[in-house]
Amino acid sequence: METTFPQLLAQHAKDRPAAPAMREKEYGIWQTMTWAELARLVEHIACGLYQAGLVRGDHMVLVGGNRPRLYATMLAAQSLGAIPVPLYQDAVAAECVFPINNADVRFAFAEDQEQVDKLLEAREQCPQLAHIFFDDPRGLRNYAENGLASLDSLIEAGAAFARQNPGFVPAEVARSHPHDVAAMFFTSGTTGNPKGVVHTHNTLLDRARAGAAFDKLTGDEEVLAYLPPAWIGQNIFSYAQWLACGYVVNCPESAGTVMIDLKEVGPTYYFAPPRVFEGLLTTVMIRMEDAGAIKRRMFHAFMDVARKVGPSLMDGKSVGGLDRFKYMLGNLLVYGPLRNNLGMSRVRVAYTAGEAIGPDLFTFYRSIGINLKQLYGSTETAVFVCLQPDNQARADTVGIPIDGVQIKVADNGEILVKSPGLLKEYYKNPTATAEVLTADGWYHTSDAGFLDAQGHLKIIDRVKDVGRIMGGANDGAMFAPKYVENKLKFFPHIKEVVAYGDRREKVCVMINIDFDAVGNWAERRNLPYAGYTDLAQKPEVYQLIRECVEKVNADLAADALLAGSQVSRFLVLHKELDADDGELTRTNKVRRGYIAEKYDVLVDALYGGKTEQYIETQVKFEDGRTGSVSATLRIMDAKTFAPVKAAA
Amino acid sequence: MTKKIGGVILDVNNISLSFGGVKALTDISFNVREHEIRAIIGPNGAGKSSMLNCINGVYQPQQGTIAFRGKTFKHMNSHEVAVMGVARTFQNLALFKGMSVLDNLMTGRNLKIKSGILMQALRLGPAEREEIRHREFVEHIIDFLEIQAYRKTPVGQLPYGLQKRVDLGRALAMEPQLLLLDEPMAGMNVEEKQDMCRFVLDVNDEFGTTVVLIEHDMGVVMDISDRVVVLDYGKKIGDGAPDEVRNNPEVIKAYLGTGH
Numbered sequence: 001m002e003t004t005f006p007q008l009l010a011q012h013a014k015d016r017p018a019a020p021a022m023r024e025k026e027y028g029i030w031q032t033m034t035w036a037e038l039a040r041l042v043e044h045i046a047c048g049l050y051q052a053g054l055v056r057g058d059h060m061v062l063v064g065g066n067r068p069r070l071y072a073t074m075l076a077a078q079s080l081g082a083i084p085v086p087l088y089q090d091a092v093a094a095e096c097v098f099p100i101n102n103a104d105v106r107f108a109f110a111e112d113q114e115q116v117d118k119l120l121e122a123r124e125q126c127p128q129l130a131h132i133f134f135d136d137p138r139g140l141r142n143y144a145e146n147g148l149a150s151l152d153s154l155i156e157a158g159a160a161f162a163r164q165n166p167g168f169v170p171a172e173v174a175r176s177h178p179h180d181v182a183a184m185f186f187t188s189g190t191t192g193n194p195k196g197v198v199h200t201h202n203t204l205l206d207r208a209r210a211g212a213a214f215d216k217l218t219g220d221e222e223v224l225a226y227l228p229p230a231w232i233g234q235n236i237f238s239y240a241q242w243l244a245c246g247y248v249v250n251c252p253e254s255a256g257t258v259m260i261d262l263k264e265v266g267p268t269y270y271f272a273p274p275r276v277f278e279g280l281l282t283t284v285m286i287r288m289e290d291a292g293a294i295k296r297r298m299f300h301a302f303m304d305v306a307r308k309v310g311p312s313l314m315d316g317k318s319v320g321g322l323d324r325f326k327y328m329l330g331n332l333l334v335y336g337p338l339r340n341n342l343g344m345s346r347v348r349v350a351y352t353a354g355e356a357i358g359p360d361l362f363t364f365y366r367s368i369g370i371n372l373k374q375l376y377g378s379t380e381t382a383v384f385v386c387l388q389p390d391n392q393a394r395a396d397t398v399g400i401p402i403d404g405v406q407i408k409v410a411d412n413g414e415i416l417v418k419s420p421g422l423l424k425e426y427y428k429n430p431t432a433t434a435e436v437l438t439a440d441g442w443y444h445t446s447d448a449g450f451l452d453a454q455g456h457l458k459i460i461d462r463v464k465d466v467g468r469i470m471g472g473a474n475d476g477a478m479f480a481p482k483y484v485e486n487k488l489k490f491f492p493h494i495k496e497v498v499a500y501g502d503r504r505e506k507v508c509v510m511i512n513i514d515f516d517a518v519g520n521w522a523e524r525r526n527l528p529y530a531g532y533t534d535l536a537q538k539p540e541v542y543q544l545i546r547e548c549v550e551k552v553n554a555d556l557a558a559d560a561l562l563a564g565s566q567v568s569r570f571l572v573l574h575k576e577l578d579a580d581d582g583e584l585t586r587t588n589k590v591r592r593g594y595i596a597e598k599y600d601v602l603v604d605a606l607y608g609g610k611t612e613q614y615i616e617t618q619v620k621f622e623d624g625r626t627g628s629v630s631a632t633l634r635i636m637d638a639k640t641f642a643p644v645k646a647a648a
Numbered sequence: 649m650t651k652k653i654g655g656v657i658l659d660v661n662n663i664s665l666s667f668g669g670v671k672a673l674t675d676i677s678f679n680v681r682e683h684e685i686r687a688i689i690g691p692n693g694a695g696k697s698s699m700l701n702c703i704n705g706v707y708q709p710q711q712g713t714i715a716f717r718g719k720t721f722k723h724m725n726s727h728e729v730a731v732m733g734v735a736r737t738f739q740n741l742a743l744f745k746g747m748s749v750l751d752n753l754m755t756g757r758n759l760k761i762k763s764g765i766l767m768q769a770l771r772l773g774p775a776e777r778e779e780i781r782h783r784e785f786v787e788h789i790i791d792f793l794e795i796q797a798y799r800k801t802p803v804g805q806l807p808y809g810l811q812k813r814v815d816l817g818r819a820l821a822m823e824p825q826l827l828l829l830d831e832p833m834a835g836m837n838v839e840e841k842q843d844m845c846r847f848v849l850d851v852n853d854e855f856g857t858t859v860v861l862i863e864h865d866m867g868v869v870m871d872i873s874d875r876v877v878v879l880d881y882g883k884k885i886g887d888g889a890p891d892e893v894r895n896n897p898e899v900i901k902a903y904l905g906t907g908h
Binding site: 026027028029138142253254256257260313437591622623 | 787839
């Protein structure tokens with residue numbers, strides 16, 4: 001049945017008014033909001049917004065973290081037929097200007113003083129932004145800006161209006177059609193201005209429900225909302241599916257307490273991009289290295305057992321009796337406590353997406369009994385395109401097309417998708433829309449890949465990034481930069497990698513070390529260092545990274561298709577790649593082209609055969625000031641291997 | 649930003665303090681108005697901490713009087729001063745390193761806890777209810793100082809900047825009317841300093857707490873204080889708004905150095 005988000009809210013409030021809808025940890029206690037309370041809050045905010053002048057079809061910007069009142073405001077805007085546009089809370093003011101002007105936004109919700117300051121700064125270039133409502137009044141007492149008001153005052157005014165006009169909001173909700181626009185998400189965009197991806201109630205809800213049906217989600221799930229609400233993934237998990245299934249969304253106390261809150265909540269349905277899983281594993285490994293000898297040996301012994309039989313057990317295959325017993329023992333002594341420590345004791349379904357996940361990383365979680373799976377989708381497809389069934393999770397594929405989805409591979413290897421969840425359009429950008437959404441209804445993902453023999457989709461790289469090695473020994477070999485980068489990034493000591501090789505005679509990479517992991521490694525070796533830049537340039541660290549690179553090369557040599565992508569030379573960067581410096585997107589993907597331009601001297605040095613190169617880089621601090629970091633970077637050669645001929 | 653500054657809350661009159669032959673403070677007079685941020689600056693050994701210790705009742709000046717809310721006193725002990733609503737933080741931190749952040753903050757509620765030790769030990773109804781009330785107050789401070797992630801962490805394991813924040817939190821737990829801060833930004837990096845500045849300004853703004861702070865970092869002092877007292881070798885050489893003090897020739901000579 002087609003419906004809208006506000007109608008679903010009304011339904012939950014009617015059917016199960018006392019059931020918890022959201023929890024937020026505040027003052028050390030989890031505070032619960034029931035569906036009835038939420039519906040009342042939404043009604044009051046909606047009335048307040050109506051009185052302030054928000055009308056059907058208006059866009060309203062929301063900047064902030066996962067707070068119940070942010071989600072309530074989204075629902076309130078939708079109740080009036082307005083379109084919420086969540087923006088990334090860590091975006092700088094300049095990045096907010098384009099979306100606000102693009103959609104002629106007059107209304108904004110800001111979480112706190114930081115976000116208010118940002119919007120006020122952006123407002124100098126967006127004069128139409130008339131109303132800013134803030135959730136947390138701290139530090140804002142003395143602000144006398146026009147149109148700035150607290151959400152509390154809005155709710156108060158709205159409550160008075162709602163008392164006099166009890167039928168107002170329900171009537172407005174009834175006017176909305178499932179095919180009306182429900183929300184807009186700006187994609188981070190690696191080049192040019194961001195694009196507003198327009199979704200209707202129906203596109204989002206259809207996919208939310210298809211995903212929920214696939215994993216048999218119920219109203220009893222617990223979800224922790226901790227990723228930016230502006231990212232469609234978080235929005236699907238803590239908004240679309242939340243309303244579709246009626247489960248409980250938990251908001252963490254602060255960004256710093258997510259791990260603690262995760263343990264307390266014990267979610268049953270969990271989503272994290274690979275880097276979160278990677279970070280967790282790195283922490284576990286560091287702590288195990290520091291643990292006592294007995295614990296460490298026990299951990300490694302049982303992890304060997306887990307690696308051997310864990311994935312098979314997860315896939316429901318049979319294993320030998322002795323192995324089963326060892327695994328049971330391991331579960332009691334190691335895996336269980338570890339799952340508990342990770343906050344994943346109750347996880348029934350865990351997903352990762354956004355980037356490819358290293359096979360060892362993926363296997364680690366599955367081997368300790370966490371049902372980690374991959375999915376494939378994007379902002380434009382309302383996330384759910386392909387998902388892995390419970391017992392067919394693999395590291396190198398992203399699952400099978402789920403209900404409603406058709407997949408086709410174009411001649412150039414690009415994956416085309418048809419599904420009821422496709423975007424309506426890019427906002428005010430018919431050219432861009434026409435590029436990705438052809439008249440026959442296929443959406444062009446710009447990902448290269450294929451469907452394997454079991455019907456699982458396998459992604460290789462972005463279509464435009466897949467290149468060819470030119471000249472040299474491997475002339476004409478395929479080069480998939482992301483594939484190489486991901487292989488390197490699995491090593492706990494490597495945080496970020498940028499690989500170059502397209503139309504060049506060999507592959508070279510720039511590497512970011514993981515400061516925590518390498519710092520800890522250095523401390524255990526009594527290796528003194530003065531900070532990130534110093535540590536990155538230590539000869540010992542270069543040796544460590546070289547071993548990683550050569551392991552990857554040995555691995556690539558065994559892959560017939562990608563043996564030519566082995567890494568010949570590498571360097572370790574003197575600073576961490578950062579979204580504030582434009583080197584990563586807001587979703588933390590490397591912007592290869594931009595980095596190549598910014599560090600062109602380094603790229604030249606890599607290919608020019610130099611052994612070191614001086615570089616000075618501007619960095620932007622979080623408060624907007626700039627400074628510079630300079631260093632002389634070493635460049636090192638790595639051993640490559642002759643391709644292993646596949647046995648006949 | 650405008651704020652209402654009230655009447656004189658603390659009046660220091662002709663204070664002199666010496667340790668044997670060393671004159672730490674000579675004939676110092678200044679006052680602090682309600683809701684203002686008052687800074688005491690000066691080079692090393694100028695007598696800043698001694699001045700704070702006199703207000704705080706740790707040292708007893710040989711001469712002069714201190715009046716707090718119109719009540720004049722010559723000799724006070726630090727317990728009485730605390731009861732009157734004066735709280736302080738320490739330059740070198742004086743936290744219980746082995747105790748959690750939460751417990752450290754709870755010690756700040758010590759003066760407010762009415763139930764006896766036996767009642768508390770046995771967790772009897774009234775004592776338990778009282779503890780919950782105090783815990784609630786402390787939770788608000790934890791929220792205010794954004795240290796939720798460290799609630800259960802032993803203080804000794806925290807980085808220095810956070811320990812300073814806990815130290816401030818414990819002083820705030822006393823619900824002070826007058827807050828004395830002894831070099832709250834010493835040894836911090838730029839980001840930590842900015843955070844601390846914001847907390848000091850927010851304490852002043854949200855709770856209306858009067859703040860007296862000693863600080864080395866001139867940038868910080870000039871940015872956040874309403875009025876500044878300058879000490880040099882135990883003598884007062886300047887007093888007034890930051891701009892006034894900045895342009896005072898004697899202060900420039902003694903503290904800021906001459907322009908190059």
